[in-house]
Amino acid sequence: MNAIECYQLSRRFQTITAVDNLDLVVPAGTIFGFLGPNGAGKTTTVRMLCALIAPSSGSARVAGFDVQTEADSVRANTGILTETPALYDTLSALENLTFFARLYGLSATQASERAAHYLRLFELWERRNDPVGGFSKGMRQKLAIARALLHDPAVLFLDEPTSGLDPAASRSVRDVIKSLRASGRTIFLTTHNLAEADELCDLIGVFRTRLISLDTPANLRTRLFGRSVRVVLAGPAAPLAPLVQQLSFVMNVTVDDERTLLVQLTDPEKDNPVLVRALVAAGADVCYIEPFTPSLEAVYLELIQEPVAG
Numbered sequence: 544m545n546a547i548e549c550y551q552l553s554r555r556f557q558t559i560t561a562v563d564n565l566d567l568v569v570p571a572g573t574i575f576g577f578l579g580p581n582g583a584g585k586t587t588t589v590r591m592l593c594a595l596i597a598p599s600s601g602s603a604r605v606a607g608f609d610v611q612t613e614a615d616s617v618r619a620n621t622g623i624l625t626e627t628p629a630l631y632d633t634l635s636a637l638e639n640l641t642f643f644a645r646l647y648g649l650s651a652t653q654a655s656e657r658a659a660h661y662l663r664l665f666e667l668w669e670r671r672n673d674p675v676g677g678f679s680k681g682m683r684q685k686l687a688i689a690r691a692l693l694h695d696p697a698v699l700f701l702d703e704p705t706s707g708l709d710p711a712a713s714r715s716v717r718d719v720i721k722s723l724r725a726s727g728r729t730i731f732l733t734t735h736n737l738a739e740a741d742e743l744c745d746l747i748g749v750f751r752t753r754l755i756s757l758d759t760p761a762n763l764r765t766r767l768f769g770r771s772v773r774v775v776l777a778g779p780a781a782p783l784a785p786l787v788q789q790l791s792f793v794m795n796v797t798v799d800d801e802r803t804l805l806v807q808l809t810d811p812e813k814d815n816p817v818l819v820r821a822l823v824a825a826g827a828d829v830c831y832i833e834p835f836t837p838s839l840e841a842v843y844l845e846l847i848q849e850p851v852a853g
């Protein structure tokens with residue numbers, strides 16, 4: 544089953560087109576990473592998918608419901624963590640959660656059960672009676688995610704969930720996100736943290752008003768950079784680059800540093816021995832050769848450089 548399906552989804556604000564003909568399918572139980580520069584239209588997309596604003600054209604189904612004709616059901620089945628979640632500072636963690644659970648329509652018993660469940664899950668139980676005003680940013684963020692989960696939504700939208708958190712708090716929030724996927728939820732994660740997207744996401748959409756690319760992190764790398772190896776030599780690398788470039792299976796060569804070549808090729812298992820033989824025949828001493836995995840950041844920067852297809 545698909546958690547999210549968009550068909551030609553668009554939103555215009557006066558003269559600005561914020562989202563242009565978005566076609567997107569996100570399978571249930573996955574973490575989808577939505578990446579794009581500032582002003583790309585990510586928040587606008589999330590607001591349409593949560594049935595908070597109407598599309599100008601096109602359609603979308605979230606958790607099986609149409610965002611326009613079944614907006615109440617969409618809202619009942621989605622949770623959203625906004626970039627700056629508001630919590631009541633003078634209320635305790637438990638009071639905050641039970642208050643919001645009642646707003647979602649849960650009975651008093653259900654509200655306290657659900658609040659206790661998430662406070663334990665997110666390791667906030669010991670601090671349940673403390674006013675939230677004294678909580679660290681990481682604790683507040685976990686509490687805000689808990690709040691978004693109180694009505695047990697199938698699809699959770701998280702906007703920059705680890706922004707401004709220290710490494711330990713970020714790790715703890717990422718673990719929470721993984722545990723939510725393990726429980727079968729679908730997570731729509733908007734982030735500028737590419738290492739985080741790489742670690743968490745099953746599927747990544749790179750977006751700038753239009754969807755530029757949609758694939759798994761591994762496929763995005765291979766599609767853009769092919770399969771690459773780093774060749775570390777005992778002597779200078781630059782003089783050998785032209786020779787390597789001439790090999791029929793080599794797609795591209797760059798000099799990574801004084802003694803290192805980055806070689807993009809089609810089939811490392813088959814091509815590496817030929818590459819090494821050619822280098823040795825040219826008098827080079829090969830110290831070692833290893834697979835090279837470009838960072839998702841390199842992939843992302845390459846993708847958003849490309850002009851948006853007409």
Ligand SMILES: Nc1ncnc2c1ncn2[C@@H]1O[C@H](COP(=O)(O)OP(=O)(O)OP(=O)(O)O)[C@@H](O)[C@H]1O
Pocket residue numbers: 556559560561579580581582583584585586587588
């Ligand atoms: N209510 C609105 N009225 C007019 N223009 C809007 C409105 N909401 C968004 N926009 C415009 O739509 C475009 C996309 O904005 P949006 O907030 O969706 O981008 P974003 O990708 O979420 O950006 P960021 O990463 O900075 O949060 C921007 O040009 C923005 O100014």
